Every structure is written in structure tokens, then in C-alpha cells.
Amino acid sequence: MQNFQGVGVSPGRVIGTIRQMPKPVSEPPSGEQLAASTTAEDAVAGLKAAAQSVHDELKARADKASGDGKAVLEATALMAKDTMLLKSATKLINNNGSSAERAIWEAGASVSEMLHNLGGYMAERATDVLDVRARIVAELRGVPAPGIPASDTPFILVAEDLAPADTATLDPAVVTALVTSGGGPQSHTAIIARSLGLPAVVAARGVDEIPDGAEVFVDGAAGSLSLEPSEEQRAAALAWVENAATLAAFDGNGTTADGHLVPLLANVGGAKDAAAAAALGAQGVGLFRTEFCFLERDTEPTVLEQAAAYRGVFDAFPGKKVVLRTLDAGADKPLPFLTDATEPNPALGVRGYRTDFTTPGVLDRQLEAIAIAADETEAEVWVMAPMISTAAEAAHFASMCDAAGIKKPGVMVEVPSAALTSASVLRHVGFASLGTNDLTQYAMAADRQLGPLAELNTPWQPAVLRLVQLTVAGSVEEGSGKPVGVCGEAAADPALAVVLVGLGVSTLSMTARSLAAVGTVLKTVTLEQAQELARLALSAPDALDAKAWVRAKLPILEELGL
Amino acid sequence: MPERTATIASRSGLHARPAAIFAEAAGESPVEVTIAMAGSAADDALDAASILSLMTLGAAKGDVVVLRAEGDGADTALDSLVTLLETDLDAE
Structure with a gap:
């Protein structure tokens, strides 16, 4: 029985056959000519046949x-x-003697560029032309089409990493688990898997070599994939099906065994997410990512457009808390009207709250829109700024909120400097929320998206836990009991959630799918036990030990397959 | 050469779904049909059956376009394509 070890990013135990995601289609060499044995006429006929079969396959889908x-x-x-596409490729074959692959490649590039330059909806379709081009080249070469394989029967998808665009074609009824050789715990694959509730393992070296159709066992909590599953593993997969049913329902009451209340909130991006989160029992929203209302826009949405979008989320939680994060553009979420795409180091650049330095006005208008939406709803609206580094920035943001009529301003703590000076920062605002994804990336100086740095990039790092502890200590020092929550992916890991509660965090916000698992595990420990586990994790020499030591004291995790 | 003018009725203009429906219908007609913005030279007319051409034409709701075709059945084909353009295909 061969075993592949990676990093588990979304729990679940399943058995299934694997399908490899085909490698991206490589560019036919520039200047590639027709083979001597092929006439231009045959090449054109071949191209048309390939195009027709790509058409038929897409039409059938x-x-x-x-x-x-x-x-x-x-x-x-x-x-x-x-x-238009085929005529221009045919011309290249007839006039230049290009190979069919090269001809369609170049024709696709120029059409795609033309659409891109038209902007708006047409620009969005530019990538579809490139996708079609790649499919035709794959067909001409006789290799599998790029993208997630089309299949009627369920399978476990193995890939190098998934791109955001792949999510559109990922059908959770067909794909039963995700395993990637690259990517890290904060990669798109991990985020997609958690939001769909699919078991997933990332950074599992060597899985690219497993042949299609091999039967494997995947454990998304342990981060492992095994060939030729054993009887125990088959039993574990069956047990998971039953556990998954209990873990699907959260009773809407986050608490420890001894009744210490820890509201469990949801991270949402829009009204649809919010309604789904409310249905899954979320006690409010701990992170409303407002940039999702802005993405794919060339210009800033109007105040009224924004207010309508925010209202959609607020209305899903009448009488409950909704924490809204102001626009977090930059780094991996560029916005054409706000961020500079040429920065050499965007993660350390003008992003989040900092865009107010270079493009003042956008944040004021967003706060105005939030205030309008908040006035019209029953939700208790809190507003926080991302990427706050100093007490002065916190003070300025609080004054902006005050001017807009927003009652509860707060800050994200994701820059280590804010964690280290949280007492001064909290003097100016009403609450803090730890963004553990960025806090980890900055504390460890490790890019979130890089597979080779996956081991550094985990919130189990004792250094990150220490920053959480210092942020809470700063609130105690400040003296008026201002809440410190967590809204990063760390809160969705049931073992780490217990540690965070032990460190004194007052609320946990996560992808709604994880609420039930976190709620179930939290109910099995007392506050004192959670504090004990927090001390244990802080004393560990590294992330692996911290995680292993805490998990060993929480046998329920193994029982439930979490 | 038989020609017709038509005013684009679809809310999103002649791209997205309306373009796909129109290109498919033009491709199925027995004659080759071209499309151009009203007032532009006949030489600049594009293949009406090409979805990519339609998208680059960039016709918005309310724009007037000219359809041209020649040969047997040209008139019938043009009439039915005009009807299609003057229907709000986004509403379906």
C-alpha cells in the first residue's frame, strides 16, 4: 500500500477512482511549419474536423x-x-505554410486580443477564445482536452493546482475529493474545497504520477492519499458518510461544554452566501468581504448600487451582528480603478485600507453606502478596515466612520505591527478581528499562494498563535473589554478553533460549511481545557508539533474523521 | 442584393446569449448572410454566422444594423433574422 502525504485542508474520508487533470496545452513553437508529408489542404481539413469535434463536445455539455x-x-x-477564427487560421496555413496547431494558436491569440481591447463583457469572453483554441490544439494532437475532465461517474480529481476559473466547471456531485501536488493551505484549491465541503489534500508530492482509474483512499483531515485502500480505510470511508450527516447541522449555539459562549459566525461574499450561511445556523456574519461587489468592475459602483448589495447581506441576519470589511483590493485581488498592477511586491504594497492614501474618496463613499444600508435594516452593523498597521491609522478610520454615521468601527489585525500594539490600536476603535491568513503570511514572510512554503504558511505556527495571544492581551490592557474575534481560515479548523478560544478569542468566523464541525468539537471541551490546549500549542517548538499535540488531546477529532 | 435593416431589441445588445442564438440561426440559413452597422461601408460587413464577428461588431440595444444576403431564399432568410434581432432575446 503506497501512501502520499500532503497537507490536509478540508476534512472527509472517501474512496474513489482518480482522474488526472490534463496538463495545460503547451504553445506550438513559433514558426512551426506543416510536416513535409501534409498538404495545406489536408491540414485545413484536419483543423475543421478538430474544430467540429470540439464544438460537438462543448454542445453536448x-x-x-x-x-x-x-x-x-x-x-x-x-x-x-x-x-472568423477558422478563416484566419486557414489563411496562415495556405499563405505561410503554418502547421494547423500553430495557425489556430495565432488566430486565437489575435481574436482574443481584439475582444480584450473592446473591454467589458467582450473582454471576459477573451479567455473563452483561448480555451477553445487550447481544446482544438489538444484535439489535433490527440491528447485530452484541458480543464476538469467531463464525466458522468464520480471521481477524485488530482491536479497540480486549481485556478479560480476551474471552480465554474467543478461539479461537487461528480468530483468527490480534491488532491493537488502543488498549492498551499491558503491556495485557491483549499478555499474552493472548504466552500464546497469537499475533502481535500494539497502539496502532496508525487500524486501526478498516479494513473487514471486507480482506486485510492483520501483522508482530508490527515492530509493523506493511499493506493489500494485497506479494509480499515473502507470502513472509515463508510463511517464518514454517517458522520458527514451529523456534521452537516449546526444548532446555532456556539459554546464550550461548561457554557462559555463563543458565537460562531460566517464569512460571506454577498447576499447568496449570506442566505446560505443563515440556513446553516450561522449566528451572524464575522466577515463580509465587500470587494466581491466590486470585482470584475472597471469603475467604482455608485453609492446606491453598493448600498443595495450590502442590504442583501444585512437582510439575511435581522437582529444579528454583521461585520463588514471595507474594500480589500490589491495583492491577489486587483481592481483597475484602485490598485497599481505594476507594483513589484503587491502583498506589501498599496492594498486594503492603504488604497485610501492613493485614491481618497472611494472609502468615504463606501462608508456612506454602508450607513445608508445599515439604516434600512435590523442587522447590527459593525465595520472594519483591512490592513491597519498603526494606532494612527485606526484613529483615522474611526473618525471617517464617525463622519459617515457608523456606530461601531473596528480593525482587522493581520499585520504583525497591529497585533504587537493592539492596546493602542484598540483605544481608537470598538473591536478587532484577526485575519489569520494574512497574519500568517506576514509573520512568516511566506507568500500564501506558494506550494513550497506550505509548511511555513500555517496558522499553527507558534509565532502566529503568540500574535493572537498578544492581540487579546492588548485588549485586556486597554481595559474596556473590546472583543477580539478571528475571521481567517484558522477558525474553520476545529482543533485550532479550540486553541483560539483558549487564547481568549471571543468569536469565530468561518466558511459556513465548517460551522457544524467546529460547533460539535467546541462543545466537548471546557474553557479551562481549551486554555490548557492553548498553552500546550504555544509551548510547541514548531507548527507540526503544536498541531499533533493538540489533536492528541482531542480524540473526538479522530472519531469524527476531522 | 436584398438587404434589411433591423433595430437591436435585446437588453444586453448583440452579445452574450442573443449573439449565440442569432449566429446559430444565421449559420442554419441556406444563404450566406452578412451584418454591418447602418451607415458603414458594405465592404466592412461581417459574417452574421460568426459569433466572434458579432461580438466585435459591438451592437448595443437600439443600434440599427444592416443584413445582406444573395441567392435563393435570401428574402425569407433575411426576414426571419430581422424578426430575431427585433425580439428581446434576453427576456426569454
């Missing part, structure tokens, strides 16, 4: 799809046999 996905697939299918 469109017929099975529904809604927006169907419309996109139908349009993409038509692009495959589009005369």
Missing part, C-alpha cells in the same frame, strides 16, 4: 447544463467552429 453555465458553454461551442 451545454445540453446537459443549465442556467448561466449553459449559456456560456453554448457560446463557447459556437466559437469552436467560428468562421
Whole structure:
């Protein structure tokens, strides 16, 4: 039985057959000519046949799809046999003697660029042309089409890493688990898996070599993949199916065994997420990522447009707390009207609250929109700024909120300097929320997206836990009991959630899918036990030991397969 | 050469779903149909069956376009394509 070890990022135990995600189609060499044995006529005929079969395959998928996905697939299918694309490729074959692969590659590039330059909706379709081009080249070469394999039967997807665009075609009814050879715990694969509730393992070296169709056992908590599953593993997969049912329901009451209340909140990006989170029992929203209302926009949305979008989230939680984070653009979330794409080091650049230095006004208008939306709803609206580094920034943000009529201003603590000076920072605002993803990246000086740094990039790092402890201590020192919550991915890990509660964190906010698992585990420990586990984790020499030591004291995790 | 003018009725203009529906219909007609913005030279007309051409044409709701075709069945084909353009396909 061969075993592959990676980093577990989303729990679950499943057995299934694997399908490898095909490698991206490589560019045919520039200047590649027709083979001597092929006439231009044959090459054109071959190209047309390949285009037709790509069309037929996409059309067949469109017929099975529904809604927006169907419309996109139908349009993409038509692009495959589009005369504009094929005529320009045919010209390159006839006039320049280009190979069919190179001809369609170049034709696709120029059409895509043309659409890109038109902007707006057309620019969004530019990538569809590139996708069609890659599919035609794959067909000409006789290799599998790029992207998530189409299949009627469920499978475990193995890939190098997933891109955000892959999520659109990822059907959780067909893909039963995700395993990647690259990526880290904060990579897109991990975030996608947690939001879909799919078991997932990242940074598992060597899994690329497993042949399609191999039967494997994946343990998303242990971070392992095993070939030729044993009887115990088969039993564990069956038990998970039952556990998954109990772990799907959260009773809406986050508490320790001895009744210390820790409200469990949800991270949401818009009204749809918020409604789903409310249905899963979330006690409020601990992180409303407002940039999702802004993404894919070339210009700033108007105050009224923004107010309507915020209102949609507030209305899902009448009488409950909704913590809204002001625009967090920059780094991996660029916005054309706000951020400078040419910065050499965007994670350390003008991002989050800092965009107010370079583009003043956008934040004022956002606060105005929030105040309008807050006035019209029953939700208790709190507002926090991302990427606050100093007490002076906190004070300035609080004055901006005050001017807009927002009652409860707060800050994200994700820059180590804010954690280290939290007493001074908290004097100016009403609360703090720890963003553990960025706090970890900055404390460890390790880019969140990089697979090779996955071991550094975990909130189990004792240094990160120490920063959490110092932030809470700062609130105690400040003296008026201002709450310190956590809204990073750390809160979704049931073992780490217990440690965070032991460190004195007052609320935990996470992807709604994780609420039940965290709630279930939290109910099995007293506050004193959680404090004991927090001390244990802080005393560990490294992240691996911290995690292992805490998990060993929480046998329920193993029982539930978490 | 038979030609018709039509005013784009779809809310999103002649891209997205309306473009796909129109390109497919143009591709199925027995004659080759071209499309151009009203007032532009006939030489600049694009293949109406090409979804990519339609998208680069960039016709918005309310814009007037000219359809042209030649040969047997050209008139019938043009009439049915005009009807399609003057229907709000986004509403379906």
C-alpha cells in the first residue's frame, strides 16, 4: 500500500477512482511549419474536423447544463467552429505554410486580443477564445482536452493546482475529493474545497504520477492519499458518510461544554452566501468581504448600487451582528480603478485600507453606502478596515466612520505591527478581528499562494498563535473589554478553533460549511481545557508539533474523521 | 442584393446569449448572410454566422444594423433574422 502525504485542508474520508487533470496545452513553437508529408489542404481539413469535434463536445455539455453555465458553454461551442477564427487560421496555413496547431494558436491569440481591447463583457469572453483554441490544439494532437475532465461517474480529481476559473466547471456531485501536488493551505484549491465541503489534500508530492482509474483512499483531515485502500480505510470511508450527516447541522449555539459562549459566525461574499450561511445556523456574519461587489468592475459602483448589495447581506441576519470589511483590493485581488498592477511586491504594497492614501474618496463613499444600508435594516452593523498597521491609522478610520454615521468601527489585525500594539490600536476603535491568513503570511514572510512554503504558511505556527495571544492581551490592557474575534481560515479548523478560544478569542468566523464541525468539537471541551490546549500549542517548538499535540488531546477529532 | 435593416431589441445588445442564438440561426440559413452597422461601408460587413464577428461588431440595444444576403431564399432568410434581432432575446 503506497501512501502520499500532503497537507490536509478540508476534512472527509472517501474512496474513489482518480482522474488526472490534463496538463495545460503547451504553445506550438513559433514558426512551426506543416510536416513535409501534409498538404495545406489536408491540414485545413484536419483543423475543421478538430474544430467540429470540439464544438460537438462543448454542445453536448451545454445540453446537459443549465442556467448561466449553459449559456456560456453554448457560446463557447459556437466559437469552436467560428468562421472568423477558422478563416484566419486557414489563411496562415495556405499563405505561410503554418502547421494547423500553430495557425489556430495565432488566430486565437489575435481574436482574443481584439475582444480584450473592446473591454467589458467582450473582454471576459477573451479567455473563452483561448480555451477553445487550447481544446482544438489538444484535439489535433490527440491528447485530452484541458480543464476538469467531463464525466458522468464520480471521481477524485488530482491536479497540480486549481485556478479560480476551474471552480465554474467543478461539479461537487461528480468530483468527490480534491488532491493537488502543488498549492498551499491558503491556495485557491483549499478555499474552493472548504466552500464546497469537499475533502481535500494539497502539496502532496508525487500524486501526478498516479494513473487514471486507480482506486485510492483520501483522508482530508490527515492530509493523506493511499493506493489500494485497506479494509480499515473502507470502513472509515463508510463511517464518514454517517458522520458527514451529523456534521452537516449546526444548532446555532456556539459554546464550550461548561457554557462559555463563543458565537460562531460566517464569512460571506454577498447576499447568496449570506442566505446560505443563515440556513446553516450561522449566528451572524464575522466577515463580509465587500470587494466581491466590486470585482470584475472597471469603475467604482455608485453609492446606491453598493448600498443595495450590502442590504442583501444585512437582510439575511435581522437582529444579528454583521461585520463588514471595507474594500480589500490589491495583492491577489486587483481592481483597475484602485490598485497599481505594476507594483513589484503587491502583498506589501498599496492594498486594503492603504488604497485610501492613493485614491481618497472611494472609502468615504463606501462608508456612506454602508450607513445608508445599515439604516434600512435590523442587522447590527459593525465595520472594519483591512490592513491597519498603526494606532494612527485606526484613529483615522474611526473618525471617517464617525463622519459617515457608523456606530461601531473596528480593525482587522493581520499585520504583525497591529497585533504587537493592539492596546493602542484598540483605544481608537470598538473591536478587532484577526485575519489569520494574512497574519500568517506576514509573520512568516511566506507568500500564501506558494506550494513550497506550505509548511511555513500555517496558522499553527507558534509565532502566529503568540500574535493572537498578544492581540487579546492588548485588549485586556486597554481595559474596556473590546472583543477580539478571528475571521481567517484558522477558525474553520476545529482543533485550532479550540486553541483560539483558549487564547481568549471571543468569536469565530468561518466558511459556513465548517460551522457544524467546529460547533460539535467546541462543545466537548471546557474553557479551562481549551486554555490548557492553548498553552500546550504555544509551548510547541514548531507548527507540526503544536498541531499533533493538540489533536492528541482531542480524540473526538479522530472519531469524527476531522 | 436584398438587404434589411433591423433595430437591436435585446437588453444586453448583440452579445452574450442573443449573439449565440442569432449566429446559430444565421449559420442554419441556406444563404450566406452578412451584418454591418447602418451607415458603414458594405465592404466592412461581417459574417452574421460568426459569433466572434458579432461580438466585435459591438451592437448595443437600439443600434440599427444592416443584413445582406444573395441567392435563393435570401428574402425569407433575411426576414426571419430581422424578426430575431427585433425580439428581446434576453427576456426569454
